[in-house]
Amino acid sequence: MTALLTKPQGWAGLLIVAFVALAVTLAPWIAPFDPTQSSVFFLSPPDSMHWIGTDDLGRDTFSRLLHGGRSSLLVGIGAAIISTGVGVPIGLAAGYIGGRVDLVVRQFIDLFIALPGLVLALIITAVLSPTLLNIVLVLGFVSWPRVARLTRGQALAIRESLFVEAARAVGAGPSWIIYAHIWPNVTRIVAAQFALTVAYSIFTSASLSFLGLGVPPPTPDWGSMVRTGFDFLAVNPMMSLAPCAAVATTVFGFYLIGSSIE
């Protein structure tokens, strides 16, 4: 945690994420309009009433932006929690136990990493229905192998260290060694990967929405906003560019946090 605060990019990342999180959580109170309420002002450019204009149904883009971030953040953090929850125990087990367990897990991880996450997520979401919960589950499922691989590598390195041997020499068992020696040395890298997974999942969920497999309408969502705005890019560019910028900023914020921990 201290590394996060000593590096400028850590600070910047935290600020961005805090800002986005705050804006998105407080959306019902700070949004000037109902995000699903259409009006007669179609595709209006930014003015004093609609700060970044309206969309094709006359809904206020700024309000939709605030509300749309909720599902993005939820999906990002939810998926990261799932991938960490699945990846860390598997990685620890593979790295510490080694041998056959490791061999099987490693093949599995390699298989998963070889498949492009977006395509996999696309197929699975298309088969299941694209609800918020399903998207969280799918993105968690797609990203756990990376967490597992990192944890495994770290566990493997620490397992061979002399202090683990010294702990074994005073009679420590595997559960104690994992808990007291390996886990504390893994947390840092897991925290970094957590932030990166949030960034990746927000990005991928936006891509899914853009491809029409996101949270179903009329719930506002950044990815689907980019998609609808795409058709009106020449008429009202803000409709598509604003959610694009929102995704980019949020992803960048989480990415800064992740990379400053590493």
Place this chain on the structure above:
Amino acid sequence: MSARSDEPLIRVKNLNVAFRAKAAKVRAARDVSFEIRKREVVALVGESGSGKSTIGLSLLGLVAPSVATVSGSIRILRKNGKPMEIIGASDWQMQQIRGNDVAMIFQEPMSSLNPIYRIGEQIAESFRVHRRVSHNDALVEALRLLTLLGVPSPEKCLQSYPHQLSGGMRQRALIAMALSEQPALLVADEPTTALDVTIQAQIVDLLKSVQQETGMAILFVTHDLGLVGEIASRALVMYAGEIVEEGSVPQILARPRMPYTKALIASRPHLGEERRKLKAIPGTVPNLTMLPQGCSFHPRCGFAVQGVCDRTAPMLQEVAAGWRVRCHRWREIEEAGA
């Protein structure tokens, strides 16, 4: 005294350890047999790669079956008076033995401590893996141990991280960890190699005084013959995975019978002597995957005779009671007055 109390603390019989390397087997210990009695300090001497650390690790069952084949027998007399076989014991059984009956200290005091924990917590660990003690009680115990080990300002040491301490202090902390459950045998694997000479002497003195106070036995693994005379009463000299000479330290140091031991002693630097080149033993320790035929020392031995030493492997022969040597020609060499 009953016959029981005569039983050795640990009895190693025909111990063979072979590490599986890519193509060949690395035979790190070959038919090693020895005993350590209660309260005895035994030195295990040999060059790097002679298999001495492997033997130390085997006593704690720390040679993983996934990397090496271990056979033979290591019987330990537990503190509760019951004997137990270490080879083939389950992990769970070994966890009871380690720390409780046999403990170990290592060569590298820096990397043997986890850099993210304070010293106090690491010493407390060794209590907490064996007994249900509160964190605070364990820290109090740790403080008591450090005080016992003569650490100046033990409270401060307890609060320090490993990188804040000197090598000698770290080794003291490791000794404290090893002593926490009052083991009957301490395996000290070159505990002073990474330390400078003055600290070496302090650590050896410390081990000696702790040994006298607690009455534990020590297997002192070292390549430094000077230290052997300091601490041990009996010595096992190892070469290429075999014990080549075994006997009491004064005897071995004064009149070594095995040419290898002679060479080792001759290669020591002497204080006050005229400056001369140090006598090195020619050649290197044989590759443990391709041992020479016959006596494994014969390619480097000044007394080797063709047709004898390069044909059959010598057996351990008795020189006197408790003194054994593995050499075909020790009698002849003796008579020649070499």
